[in-house]
Amino acid sequence: MIHQYKLSGYSIVLDIGSGSVHAVSDLAYDAIALLDSGMSSAQTEDELLPKYTKTGASHEEIRECLSEIEELIDEGKLFSDSDYEPLADELKERSRGIVKALCLHIAHTCNLNCSYCFASQGNYKGKRELMSFETGKRALDFLIENSGSRRNLEVDFFGGEPLMNFEVMKQLVAYARSIEDEHGKNFRFTLTTNGILIDDGVIDFANREMSNVVLSLDGRREVHDRFRIDMKGRGSWDRIVPKFQKMVEARADKEYYMRGTFTHLNTDFVKDIETMLELGFTELSLEPVVCDKDDPLALSEEDKAIVLQQYEELAELMIKRRREGRPFTFYHYMIDLDEGPCIYKRISGCGAGTEYMAVTPSGDLFPCHQFVGEENFKLGDIWQGVVNTALQNEFATCNVYARPECADCWAKFYCSGGCAANAFHASGSILGSYEYGCDIFRKRIECAIMLEVSRFEDEEAQE
């Protein structure tokens, strides 16, 4: 299977089976399309002759192009086979029972009252509560006990607003650091925060212990303050932006990213990206809102064309700023074509419900943070472990080959079958698909690869 597209003046051919990315001339682009339609090499040559001899190409040049294509086919980098399905089961068996990442919900409460919050303003449709140190400690022990030979363990401090339980967070990090060497583990902590409680103590602690921090900001003040309000209905932008700026400056070269949400009311989200850049932030992410499709904030079918166009505009902005020496990153456009994930990872997905789980303040286990509060998705708890093995087995089958809709999709080895929570909310099944999200994902990958082609071409031009 191949995928061809033109974007920002570049002609690109992706070979899905091998993962090869080719930047091609117009002649090669047309030749590959004809071969893909079932034409022989000779028929393709005959078809191309009238069009390209008009533009000054010689018969010899057309033959040379076809011979380049043949060479790539012989190398397995074009029209290649891609039967990796046996690897999906192999990996599942190899990692059965292994847990390597926990999302610790240390606070099911929040000091903001954001109307679009997927977590129901932080309490996940349940009671407001904070995780105790004892429960958190047991969660870390559970992780170590079930991590097998995995060395790198991840713990995300999540909520609600995790800084509302900052003392316990500090105690848990200290506990993890005190036991990681004896178990041969390396804990990587992350923090997701709305920023209200950031102070010098939080900044020092986060810069020392957090491998990454996720800072919630929606962009323009009026966009952010429309939803991200406190209990008195006041916007939070003016309070958090200076704190975020101070934190980001203090982090120097440590990782962070701004994480915003866009809705039906701001489909022109590139303006929000531009606002973040003006504020001095350069590691950016803006995500479509997660909500019921009947919600007034949900992206509509009419919005889709606008959103896809915005992603292209964003890519153009990134090229422009890179060439000006003012680059920034957009998380969905970060792609490493040479050192990216192996095929096992690409077909097995995010690991929700198997190697990654969410822990509630009372110690219950759920497949991921987006399933917390859905009682049917409770896997067990940190004392007994996973008791709902039937549910876990269902999540274990969540791979790129589990969804018939993915079979003919060119992006399947980039998305791995998509998000189980999105699929569940869109179709009622974790093995369903969320077509709207698929369209957005495919556009983002097209843009991400085009940006790599753009960088590659610019570097070649300078040599």
Add this chain to the structure above:
Amino acid sequence: MKNIKTLNNKTLCESAKNGGCGECQTSCGIANQQCENKDN
């Protein structure tokens, strides 16, 4: 090649040889990840 420039050298098939160690970060995107296996 005059008409085609290939941006990446390693194919997905080659990535299977030392793949599947499970040490890479969990994701919530696969494409954005980096392999953390020094042998791969």
